Amino acid sequence: MDTGNLALSAFLLLAAIGFVAGAIGTLVGAGGGFLIVPALLLLRPEATPAELASTSLAVVFFNAYSGTAAYLRMGRLDGYAATLFALASVPGAALAALLVHEVPRGAFQGVFGVLLLALGLAVLRDPLGPPRPGAAAGRAPDLRADRRRARIGAIGSAYLSSAASLLGIGGGIVQVPFLVRVLAFPPHLATAVSQAVLTVSALAATVVHVARGTLEGRLDETLSLAVGVMMGAPVGAALSARVGGAAIVRALGAALCLVGVRLLLRLL
Amino acid sequence: MTGGTLALVVAALVLPALWGWLVPGLLARAWPRREPPPSAGAQPPLPDYEI
Numbered sequence: 001m002d003t004g005n006l007a008l009s010a011f012l013l014l015a016a017i018g019f020v021a022g023a024i025g026t027l028v029g030a031g032g033g034f035l036i037v038p039a040l041l042l043l044r045p046e047a048t049p050a051e052l053a054s055t056s057l058a059v060v061f062f063n064a065y066s067g068t069a070a071y072l073r074m075g076r077l078d079g080y081a082a083t084l085f086a087l088a089s090v091p092g093a094a095l096a097a098l099l100v101h102e103v104p105r106g107a108f109q110g111v112f113g114v115l116l117l118a119l120g121l122a123v124l125r126d127p128l129g130p131p132r133p134g135a136a137a138g139r140a141p142d143l144r145a146d147r148r149r150a151r152i153g154a155i156g157s158a159y160l161s162s163a164a165s166l167l168g169i170g171g172g173i174v175q176v177p178f179l180v181r182v183l184a185f186p187p188h189l190a191t192a193v194s195q196a197v198l199t200v201s202a203l204a205a206t207v208v209h210v211a212r213g214t215l216e217g218r219l220d221e222t223l224s225l226a227v228g229v230m231m232g233a234p235v236g237a238a239l240s241a242r243v244g245g246a247a248i249v250r251a252l253g254a255a256l257c258l259v260g261v262r263l264l265l266r267l268l
Numbered sequence: 269m270t271g272g273t274l275a276l277v278v279a280a281l282v283l284p285a286l287w288g289w290l291v292p293g294l295l296a297r298a299w300p301r302r303e304p305p306p307s308a309g310a311q312p313p314l315p316d317y318e319i
Binding site: 080088092096098099144156157161 | 272276280283293299300301
């Protein structure tokens with residue numbers, strides 16, 4: 001693909017990929033990176049992991065931003081939790097964007113692939129896990145009062161964002177199960193908080209990639225995907241209001257398995 | 269592995285935990301809960317007259 005002078009057909013293909021990634025990503029509270037990275041792997045076999053991660057994370061930013069705006073309009077965003085976990089995610093996401101240039105991904109990718117597959121299967125088997133206080137009432141936990149849970153959430157978000165930034169997949173596919181199963185967030189609130197965290201962590205990683213010049217020469221490709229995701233994200237947000245909590249988490253479990261298998265297959 | 273890479277790996281392993289531990293306290297201080305005013309929720313005083 002000639003990324004310096006993008007043909008109309010290439011633009012339409014990338015925008016269509018972006019639209020699907022945007023809609024499905026927002027529906028499950030992810031940024032769509034888990035769909036964008038494999039698509040880019042097929043389209044650009046010569047790209048390095050750092051190039052793929054930087055393009056994907058830039059698109060994830062646009063998608064997550066669009067999704068967060070949609071959730072804000074719907075009044076579904078817990079502002080305190082979103083701010084807390086977004087702030088916590090910044091250093092790890094930025095460091096991982098530097099580290100992806102230095103660290104060979106083979107071993108880490110294999111471990112992460114197995115972890116994602118295991119987590120996906122666990123979520124598919126038991127979508128909502130054991131009932132937890134707060135989740136049943138459909139309310140987010142009070143993180144101002146529960147400092148222990150706030151710390152677990154902040155530290156978890158920080159490490160999840162680092163690992164996700166290293167793989168260029170944003171991290172919502174892991175963030176939502178973490179919020180639901182560990183912190184007892186109701187799924188429909190977890191997806192909105194996850195989108196807000198992705199917006200900030202993907203932006204932090206993208207700023208580092210831009211500063212290092214990793215995104216140079218691929219702006220048209222990134223923007224074509226971004227146009228698609230920004231059109232798809234509101235569709236995903238609207239769909240999420242009509243789909244029940246268990247269905248969202250089940251869709252997420254399937255997505256986790258998909259990414260896990262993809263990561264393991266890439267090692268062969 | 270160069271010294272710079274090692275420093276990055278160590279920072280990536282340590283910094284998220286430290287920052288994640290600190291940020292809830294900092295945010296709670298910067299963004300305290302807004303307590304409702306004492307009169308909020310109270311019934312308006314009834315007029316003092318007989319029917």
